[in-house]
Amino acid sequence: MKKEMIQATSAYERFIHWLLALSCLLLCLTGVGMMYHSLNVIGVVMGGLQGIKSVHNVTGVIFLVALLLAIQMWWKEAGIFVFPEDWEWTKAAGGYLWHVDKVPEVGKYNPGQKMFFLTVALCGLGMVATGLAMWFPFYFPMEIVRWMYPLHVLGFAVIFAFFFVHLYLGTIGSPGSLPAMLNGWVTRAWLRTQHPKWLKEMEETGSLVIRDDD
């Protein structure tokens, strides 16, 4: 059967996404590896805790770069809510949690994704800020540095939650999504289901890139 494939993401977009995703994942892993003594074993492959700390610090810098590029790339598309449709979608929880007959149509990014983006962007910056203060405590008053630790953990908790939901919805929670970030091509059906408005926009502007799969 012939399937009509539509290009949803560019190579650059996917590169930044994965840079951000993988650095974030690594930060989470190394972070908990330091945070919980029982998870110190994570450090074995990095040469122990000292290695974890170095990996965490270096990855943090990569994360910051990826985050800044991602914000620059996505903030217009995913950083601004459009009313009233985003509100409608939100009221229906995007049809993820209970049965909804007709999910309000959304564009390239649904409010859930926007929320995720904003959370990652803000918490990510927060993580970088608190992390740097922990890394270089001498430049800040100790009273301030002390509070960086709980804030860092709080940020971790929030990012991890969103990260995992994103992972779930990007894979088994929403089949057909993953290719968007793997090769960039999605089916018209998936696009119609997930981002009907965007599909229409692209159809109208003629920016649709289509490829027939044999």
Place this chain on the structure above:
Amino acid sequence: MSEKMKVIDVSKCTGCRGCQLACKQWNQLPAKQTKNVGTYQNPPELQPNTWTLVRFQEIKKDDGSVKWTFRKEGCMHCTDAACVKVCPSGALHHTEFGTVGIAQEKCIGCKECMSACPFEVPRYDSEKNKVSKCDLCFSRVAENLPPACVKACPTGALSFGDKADMLPKAQKRVAQLGGDASLYGDGFVGGTHVAYVLQEKPEVYVKLPRNPQVPLSVIIWKDLLKPVALLGAGAVVGGALLHYLIHGPKRPVEITEDGKKEGGN
């Protein structure tokens, strides 16, 4: 092993700084270039290579007279030690004597202990990427010897022994001194293993926290957020699983050539 305690009787300290030097000698801590900035106190603060120092402080009294106090500063070896609480690597640990030891080889230089310590004792050595502080001469105490500083003290301002013996002795000395004298170290952070017999009111001494405690931030982070984060992470993972099982994934709706919908829900 019994808990040990060092008592610093400020009333007997003459500021000779034998302790400061003995510490460097036993622990082989190098000297660094210093300069006089208008006081005898040098180095000015604790350093990675200075685990204890005598603070020289002049106090002008209302009647025009002067007092000069000498206070040996260093790790207080808390029972409820914030540094041990926050140390990710276990480098900072409680020893069999109740003191806080530091296994330098385990230290990863994360500096978390520096902000956690209410006495601002741990110091970071950027060359070695390690934090260091007084370990109350564990290597000596383990061999039944007093810490180097105590051994060097000529006047008896420093004394060392079982905590059970030292506390009453220190209290007795406080009573003997009378006036503004007080015992400092027993009433907070679960009790310290270094205590001061202070001659003046505690607030008179610079850099001596009036009410030291494990910082609230450390309690929130270690006692609250650490388990909560684990719980939260579990909840998210569990929630996703439940979602998959109960609600099922959201599949794209294929519109076949005959216009029928396939999939979706």
Place this chain on the structure above:
Amino acid sequence: MTNHWIDIANSDVILIMGSNPASNHPIAFKWITKAIERGATVICVDPRFTQSAAKAQIYAPLRSGTDIAFLGGMIKYILDHDLIQKDYVLNYTNASFLVNPALKLPGGNGGVFSGLAEGKYDKASWAYQTGPDGVIRKDSTLQDPNCVYQLLKKHYSRYNTDLVNKITGTPKEKLLEVYRVYASTCKPNRAGNSLYAMGWTQHTVGTQNIRAMSIIQLLLGNVGIAGGGIQAMRGESNVQGSTDYGLLYHILPGYLKAPTASMPTLKVYNEKITPTTKEAKSLNWWKNTPKYTASLLRAHYGKNATLDEAYSYLPKLDDGVNYSWLALFDAMHKGKFTGFFAWGMNPACSGANSNKVRAALGKLDWMVNVNLFDNETGSFWRGPGMDPDKIKTEVFMLPCASSVEKEGSISNSGRWMQWRYKAVNPPGEAKPDGEIITELYHKIKALYIRKGGALPEAITKLTWNYGPAGGFNVHAAAREINGFFLEEKTIEDPVKKEKKTFKPGDPVPAFAMLQDDGSTASGCWIYCNSYADKGNLAARRNNVDASGIGLYSEWAWSWPVNRRIIYNGASVDTTGKPFDPKRAVIKWNAATKKWEGDVPDGVGDPGAGRPPFIMKPDGVGSLFGPGLVDGPFPEHYEPLESPLKGNILSAQRVNPAITHFERSGVGTALDKIATASEEFPIIGCTYRVSEHWQTGVLTRWCPWLAEMQPGMFVEMSEELASEKGIAGGDKVIVKSARGEVEAVAIVTPRFKPFNINGQTVHEVGVPWHFGWITTAERKYNRGDKKAEVFTSGDAANLLTPTVGDANTMIPESKAFMVNIAKKGVI
């Protein structure tokens, strides 16, 4: 010290004056602290609030150089309030002695005693009245106007509190508080102790400072008892040893007087230096002098020479010529000698008026610098302001071993001779001093044998039985110091009253058995008994205290004859009963008919009436001291450099008996003095810190110590600092008429301006440990040792004047005049 370190713990009142033990004798504070714990009161009198003052219950400031005024006021207070310990004063001092009625006291004689002519006293009018039998006339009622007690009263009647306050700047209520508390030790069961150091000695009236305190201690009955006495806390661990062994020019080992040209034979020498007395009951221990001189000569020359020949080999001082340190460097500066050994000393920094010393070193042909490290003396030719091309002096450096790199003994301030062992080998070519001297001796001896010269026998006939040639066995030296028999001799033990025969080579058990006939040798009679039949007693380490008062009699050994508290015969009354039974130093056991406790000093059997100060010909303590060159009673004089134009007390400004190097024809052009001058209006004082030792040759190279005290500082009051626009940490130039040093300002409330007779007088203080050789700024050649932690600044002695105490010539480094300014301002 009359007593010893541990004994300080027995004191009830401790007067810290002229010293700062918390900083400079830190271990002393172990015992001071113990005394405080027992309830003792510590008084600290010092121009600046020191670390010792911080631990004292009473602190009284006084202007540098006014100690006699302060103490004279105390003597007056004690006499006015009749706080003397009467039995003690009457029986154990010369209070009742009648003095020549011709004596004029300074009060009625323009500030000087009678007999002064051209800077020298004729002491005829200071003599005691004697009866036809030669015995001193006494008045036991103490009423005779010419008795010592009445003269004392009269002399110090001038030292009223108002006047003392005007001179010293000490607030009147502080004076009275100190007087009251210290005088409380007049009770037999209260012990007052005096701890002094260079703060008393380094004055033109240094000896009289200590005399003044001695008078107080005698009046209060504090000498000879536990917790009492006068403690000279020595400036080095073995200064006591160095004076005991005759390192000063005017004495031979064991405090025998150095012979002069007018004593051509041993007979004349013995006659001149052996004191005599007509006091029937006085033991006059120094009557044994000929035994000690004979034994010393035998230790030097053995049987290589007769005693008379041996005496003839001894160097003789020219009569009336001073060979003290200041005089030597003055002569060196005048080119009067060509070679010099700087052995374990650093005169380029330790010498008063160091610029003069440094210039003097350049007039030598050669200098040998024996030290652990290169120092400002060995490298003087490349120091600040020196042009190496113009200096002819050839310098040899002999590296020597430190105290832990050799075996031997040191004698501490408490007269304990303690044996020490070698811990590590000396590095490189460094050798123990004994080996260096031995090697020198053999080379010089060979030269004399080969080439002859003036009086070669003085060297060639010396015995040198310290092991094989080139080697040096310290035990052999220690045995020679103790002494041994050269001939078979049967002697009655003076204590046990039994006869014993000694063979040649046998050690002499105690100095009471030394002989004047040449049958015994002893290198230093006061150390006889230290290494005798019972072996090396200095090595004893028994820390059991049988006495209960901390004598620890079997720990090491103490001269003389292991006596721990000298003059202890004065701790019991004339019947032998201790004044303070709770702290008895000695007591008589009627059953065994023996003294118990410390080795008794000066006592015969109880009731025998023997006066206990047996080292004095008349057997009693000297309230009146006619032996000194500058007066029988201490009198206040201003320091040579003083902020005052005159002397508030009298018309005589300075000690009339001092040598004035600044006068034409005496010293050199570098001996400048600026007194009461507008250019130098601030009093300067030198002192030490805990972290450095002496001129810092040992300590400045130690990075740990340099880190704690990294350089020259000048301490000053907040008032002076604000007047001069100086803040703490600022670089300051301290300048005197003789030189200047750069220092960091320590602005502190611990210094306060003095109100001297209505005039505001400032005082500043500088430590004397620093020198240019360990600074970062100096020029380094390849191979020069660099300090790991640099120190800043040069020697404080660049500021101090060339003037010494009238009796001892110890330089006046504790009171001189300077000015200060922020660097860049002058």
